[in-house]
Amino acid sequence: MASKQSGKKSEGSDKVGTICRALRRAIIEQALEPGAKLPEDALGERFGVSRTIARHALGQLAAEGLVELRRNRIAVVATPSWQEARDAFDIRIELERLVVRQLAGRLSKSQIATLKAHVDAEDAARNGPDAVSIRLATEFHILLAQMTNSPILVRYVSEVAYRCCLTLSMFSRPHSSECAINEHRQLIAALAAGDEAKVMGLMHTHLDSVANRALVTPVPPRGRDLLDILAPYAADEDDEKNAAKPAKAVRLRAAAAE
Amino acid sequence: MASKQSGKKSEGSDKVGTICRALRRAIIEQALEPGAKLPEDALGERFGVSRTIARHALGQLAAEGLVELRRNRIAVVATPSWQEARDAFDIRIELERLVVRQLAGRLSKSQIATLKAHVDAEDAARNGPDAVSIRLATEFHILLAQMTNSPILVRYVSEVAYRCCLTLSMFSRPHSSECAINEHRQLIAALAAGDEAKVMGLMHTHLDSVANRALVTPVPPRGRDLLDILAPYAADEDDEKNAAKPAKAVRLRAAAAE
DNA sequence: CCTCAAAAAAGTGCATGCAATTGAGGCGCA
DNA sequence: TGCGCCTCAATTGCATGCACTTTTTTGAGG
Structure with a gap:
């Protein structure tokens, strides 16, 4: 762990914001579907931060209504009625x-x-x-x-x-x-x-x-693995770049229906 | 250290929410003025929680626009133009x-x-x-x-x-x-x-x-001590009680709680 | 008495550790 | 087979510790 690759001490980090942006994008590009689980550990690992930060990011997204936080339960992408x-x-x-x-x-x-x-x-x-x-x-x-x-x-x-x-x-x-x-x-x-x-x-x-x-009719969930889904988003590209071809290398991973 | 005397193990805590509510109220009642400093330590001490929680609460309030968070600086009550x-x-x-x-x-x-x-x-x-x-x-x-x-x-x-x-x-x-x-x-x-x-x-x-x-013209700040200001709010009375007698009317039950 | 730099104090940023809760499987029993 | 109970792994809730940054204080020199 603790693989601080940056080397510099005072990076203008805003790690929470980075995670929020990445997740927001994953959500609006439908890579993360409503109901998808967002465990703090997995998020922290994916973005190279501790749970504390991942947790804080989830809190922000919950405040925006994109994520549902249930006490003592894994956070999930919001499922609006x-x-x-x-x-x-x-x-x-x-x-x-x-x-x-x-x-x-x-x-x-x-x-x-x-x-x-x-x-x-x-x-x-x-x-x-x-x-x-x-x-x-x-x-x-x-x-x-x-x-x-x-x-x-x-x-x-x-x-x-x-x-x-x-x-x-x-x-x-x-x-x-x-x-x-x-x-x-x-x-x-x-x-x-x-x-x-x-x-x-x-x-x-x-x-x-x-x-x-x-707003027509519900769509069945696909169910993929969180770490795979998030891979293209971990880089925090704020502008396009990989935007034109964002999701493709994602394997389908037959997660049991939840 | 570890002065956790809570006694009860499973209190339905939501400590973050408690702090948010208290601060929101202090702000709208103008007990906390725009620009007032909100150090994590002081907040944590006042509400009997650690800085982690106080920090999280500040994050939420910042998302609502009531608080301004500046990196490495003490958070303050927002000062809108x-x-x-x-x-x-x-x-x-x-x-x-x-x-x-x-x-x-x-x-x-x-x-x-x-x-x-x-x-x-x-x-x-x-x-x-x-x-x-x-x-x-x-x-x-x-x-x-x-x-x-x-x-x-x-x-x-x-x-x-x-x-x-x-x-x-x-x-x-x-x-x-x-x-x-x-x-x-x-x-x-x-x-x-x-x-x-x-x-x-x-x-x-x-x-x-x-x-x-x-929206007429600015008002000069009063400047009081944070801990004193917050004293009446620390109790987390969500409804009336200590608030002059705000009304038994505030008793609205939104629809289903789910 | 003022100026400015260096040291001390205060405060944030974040990781880590431990207790508490939840959910899932496993086992007995009808 | 089906159902309830128990145990345990997974996961969250939260405090604490340490590194780093900002602010304040101090003290020497002019």
């Missing part, structure tokens, strides 16, 4: 309407370019794995929130967007997000035009249709 | 409009009675300490959120309401919430009448005016 999923989308709609209301007609050229580039990336990833499409679509919304320059709004939108992502794992099937890409483009156009009412309506429609497409 | 405060209120307005939209015309008789009782309690506390009035006013809104039976909505409304409370500490002076009590009564009436549009408008106006009254 259908109703909770619907509630999350309702909240998300209001929050994101607020975002675009603040943004309409106030975006700089470079911001609009950034948004367009992101949607192009979504487009490019359309034929790749679903996991990436889903993540990119979510990140588009977070990107919008960030442009409001309101840290609070960013936090709430991110959080609720992640939760909505999670519900996709539970209730959605194959996933068909092509249309969503077009809606994103329309959104950008309306934002650039500064049509506040229209952009709010578009966002409402967009999210509502995503919710309606998403 | 004026703009952040305004943003928080904007978000709160949207969330609470969502609450009353769901509630309009759907409240049972007993729920309405509960709400009325709470407002009566607010009225009774009008001449008491400001701290209590503020807390009760905030709890009224949380009570409403709880009646939606949407855990997610409850969480977000609570969180943002606490944050708004915090901004009162920073930017508000003496506090004049009498009018707010009337607005609460109007809200109840409109909810009972089931007038969705009216109740949403009322909530908007109410919160907006609270925000405008609150």
Whole structure:
């Protein structure tokens, strides 16, 4: 143990944040499914930290609603009910309407370019794995929130967007997000035009249709091994890089149905 | 060392939650002001736990935005900027409009009675300490959120309401919430009448005016000793008792506990 | 009396150890 | 076969210890 590979003493570590980011990503890419167990030991080992840190990270994720903590029991990825999923989308709609209301007609050229580039990336990833499409679509919304320059709004939108992502794992099937890409483009156009009412309506429609497409019927769990699942996430790549081909080397490992 | 006298082995402890609740309350009652230092040691000592637990609690509160965590530095009560405060209120307005939209015309008789009782309690506390009035006013809104039976909505409304409370500490002076009590009564009436549009408008106006009254100009800090401040909160009274007499109304049981 | 550096104190960051709880298998018994 | 009880491995709950960082205090020199 204690394999401190960094060598440096004062690394700007934030180990807890690293683990949180990794797990969040694993969850929104559906590598970790709702109900998946998250033992402190395994997490600590995977990320090279002690249980104390893993535990703290789980606490944070629980505060965000991505993880369920049961006393004296192994933590699991949250398993929202259908109703909770619907509630999350309702909240998300209001929050994101607020975002675009603040943004309409106030975006700089470079911001609009950034948004367009992101949607192009979504487009490019359309034929790749679903996991990436889903993540990119979510990140588009977070990107919008960030442009409001309101840290609070960013936090709430991110959080609720992640939760909505999670519900996709539970209730959605194959996933068909092509249309969503077009809606994103329309959104950008309306934002650039500064049509506040229209952009709010578009966002409402967009999210509502995503919710309606998403919340259909439960999906059976796959059941894989935690350590394998987490392998590609342990590196803490904050940007893309391996993002375009994130999950593939993962063996299916016939974990007994839980 | 090992002064664990607990005697009972399986106390349903949730020590972290206890500390969080106590600190939240101390913050919203303005006993702990923005910028107040929260050393892990002192917290642990005050609540009879180790630093590990105190630290974890601080992490949770930081996730809620009530506490600021700086690496290698003592944690402090959050000090939102004026703009952040305004943003928080904007978000709160949207969330609470969502609450009353769901509630309009759907409240049972007993729920309405509960709400009325709470407002009566607010009225009774009008001449008491400001701290209590503020807390009760905030709890009224949380009570409403709880009646939606949407855990997610409850969480977000609570969180943002606490944050708004915090901004009162920073930017508000003496506090004049009498009018707010009337607005609460109007809200109840409109909810009972089931007038969705009216109740949403009322909530908007109410919160907006609270925000405008609150966000005026900074207030100088008082500066007292942490241990003294926390003394009355260490007991973890989740409901009334030592709080002036906050109301027997706060007794709401959300739906199924699972 | 002020300035600044070095030492001491205070405080956080994190791993580790031990007690307590839970869940799973194994065994007896009907 | 099926059911309840018991034991034990797995795992969490939490305190403590040590290393490192920041803040405060001290004290010598100007």
